Amino acid sequence: MHQTPASTSAPLQRGRILLACILAMFMAAVEVTIVATAMPDIIASLGGFPMLSWVFSVYLLLQAISIPIYGRLADMFGRKPVFFVGTTLFLSGSILCGFASHMPALVLFRALQGLGAGAIVPLTTTIIADVYNQQERARLQGYLSSIWAVSAIIGPLMGAFIVRHYHWSGVFWVNVPLGIISAGLLARYLPAAPSRHDEPSLDVAGITYMILAIGCLLIALLQGDELGRWRVGLLVLSVISAVLLVREQRRIPAPLFPLALWQSKIIVAGNVGGLIIGAAMMGIAAFLPTYIQAVLGGSTIEAGWTLAVMSLGWPLASTLCGRLMIHTSYRLMALCGAILLVTGSLLLLRLDAQSSIAAARLASFVIGLGMGMSNTTFLVSVQNEAPFAIRGIATASTVFTRMVGSALGTAIMGATLNRNLQRRLPGIDDPVQHLIAHHGQSGPGLAHMAQQVAVSMHGVYWISSLIALCALITAGLVPRGLRPRQEG
Incomplete structure (x- = not known):
């Protein structure tokens, strides 16, 4: 039985932690559908139609690459500080996306947004696993799944409403109050994790190999038609990096995985x-x-x-x-x-x-x-x-x-x-x-x-x-x- 400091929290405190996680998860879940609805208006305003796919691909790429890194950092330094870093990056990217004046800038800010998003979904799920016991978290995961269903339905409606009655920048800025409330609740009610002085340093080599392996693979898959012959080279580099990653994980005492x-x-x-x-x-x-x-x-x-x-x-x-x-x-x-x-x-x-x-x-x-x-x-x-x-x-x-x-x-x-x-x-x-x-x-x-x-x-x-x-x-x-x- 893996008991944690948070698992003994009072029901009211746990309820507020759960609310914070729900808000954060909804913020991340609704992001994809709400932005997709606004893309025709964004293209009409900024131009750059050939870069359309990168608005989504770069977000997915940075999010995927950063997920394991945030997970390991959360084990080393605690859930709270790592969640705050991810949320800050996500909200900063959201605000900047709304101010983008051309498509390259939007793609750059979406990368920042994706880098922050890599912390939100895994860490909210991890925090709930820390706060609730095994039987409770089995029930709660069912309720949390409904967030994705609600976001899939509400996201397009929200996006259409914002674009029609306000401006496309609003689809990015709507995240800001949700993120601030979520971070505030966790700052107030989530207990700090005990210090771990025995934790070895972060596996930098493993992170590098992982970024190359997954980054090259996802770029080859998501942008393969545009890359032509370069696609094969990226796939080969991905395989080589994966082999080096496995060897590195077996060699060191505190691997990334x-x-x-x-x-x-x-x-x-x-x-x-x-x-x-x-x-x-x-x-x-x-x-x-x-x-x-x-x-x-x-x-x-x-x-x-x-x-x-x-x-x-x-x-x-x-x-x-x-x-x-x-x-x-x-x-x-x-x-x-x-x-x-x-x-x-x-x-x-x-x-x-x-x-x-x-x-x-x-x-x-x-x-x-x-x-x-x-x-x-x-x-x-x-x-x-x-x-x-x-x-x-x-x-x-x-x-x-x-x-x-x-x-x-x-x-x-x-x-x-x-x-x-x-x-x-x-x-x-x-x-x-x-x-x-x-x-x-x-x-x-x-x-x-x-x-x-x-x-x-x-x-x-x-x-x-x-x-x-x-x-x-x-x-x-x-x-x-x-x-x-x-x-x-």
């Missing part, structure tokens, strides 16, 4: 599970709306609601999982989530050009249920297994692997779709855009094109089904009979 992370079957299964869930989630989220609009002839709103259904399934299953996990086991909940994920993926495979949007929404909802149950199980099991001394990096590692999985899933499925479209519809540069532009029209040419796009998308859904099967295999690796314990 402690050996205890890889000696526990639960933590290994949790990290592999996070990677798989990230790949499945982003792959489906990136391509299902396209299927709704281009193949099934749905509107943008109908496509958005299809994703919202998945966002609703996630917290419902996560909340249920948090309650059932206490009375069953990690393994059973992980298997149930993986089975739902496989079922939803098979439902996607049944879609064709004549399918209804309701069928797509059913598949989306079932996949959301599977992801919510699997993700909660893997995260809670890792937090409960990790002792307090490495809980920060253990939690960060699950968030980190999920983000890397998201980039991998999007890149692999995107490459598969493009290859299938080029083979089935040669000579047509962008058949998806052509179908969306002719929404509501009919004719044999459009019907044939929609059918070929549907068949091409099936390659994506086959990959998502294989990923779901990998989740099922990973769930089977979770040791039997383990569940959250009641701590005293």
Whole structure:
């Protein structure tokens, strides 16, 4: 039982800490959707359309790279100071983004924002794991998952309202009061961690190799089409850096990724599970709306609601999982989530050009249920297994692997779709855009094109089904009979 100073806090104090974490997590979760809604107005104001993808890519890149670093720093120096550093960077980037006068400046400030965001999600989750006992945190993770569902729905609405009635800069500045309130509550109510005079210095070499390995990999995946031949070089450099990172971690006494992370079957299964869930989630989220609009002839709103259904399934299953996990086991909940994920993926495979949007929404909802149950199980099991001394990096590692999985899933499925479209519809540069532009029209040419796009998308859904099967295999690796314990 890994008791922490915060875990003995009074209920009122713990409630205020929880509120601070909820506000911080909502701030980070809503950032992506609210900015995406405002991008047309931002481009109209600043120009620089060719740099559009970098507005999102640089944020994701810096966030992913910094997550394990913040996790290790939190174990060394305490959650509080590291959270404040991350929040300060995030809010500074948010304020500067609103003042950007051209696209290169916006990309630079988004990098600063992403660098701060790398601390927020893993550390809020870690703080909750410190403050609440094992059974309580199993229930709370279900409630916290609803934050992502709410942000997925509210974010676009907030972005549209701000852009219409104020100015696009407001989508960045809306974060500031949330961040200040969150930091203030934690400063007042979160107990300081005890000093650790025996902690060795930070693994600078390991951090360098990790940045090169993950940075080169993500740049190659996210910007591969623009890099041309340089993409292969980045992938080779990523592999070499990863090999050097592994060697470095085995050599030194205090590595960036402690050996205890890889000696526990639960933590290994949790990290592999996070990677798989990230790949499945982003792959489906990136391509299902396209299927709704281009193949099934749905509107943008109908496509958005299809994703919202998945966002609703996630917290419902996560909340249920948090309650059932206490009375069953990690393994059973992980298997149930993986089975739902496989079922939803098979439902996607049944879609064709004549399918209804309701069928797509059913598949989306079932996949959301599977992801919510699997993700909660893997995260809670890792937090409960990790002792307090490495809980920060253990939690960060699950968030980190999920983000890397998201980039991998999007890149692999995107490459598969493009290859299938080029083979089935040669000579047509962008058949998806052509179908969306002719929404509501009919004719044999459009019907044939929609059918070929549907068949091409099936390659994506086959990959998502294989990923779901990998989740099922990973769930089977979770040791039997383990569940959250009641701590005293």
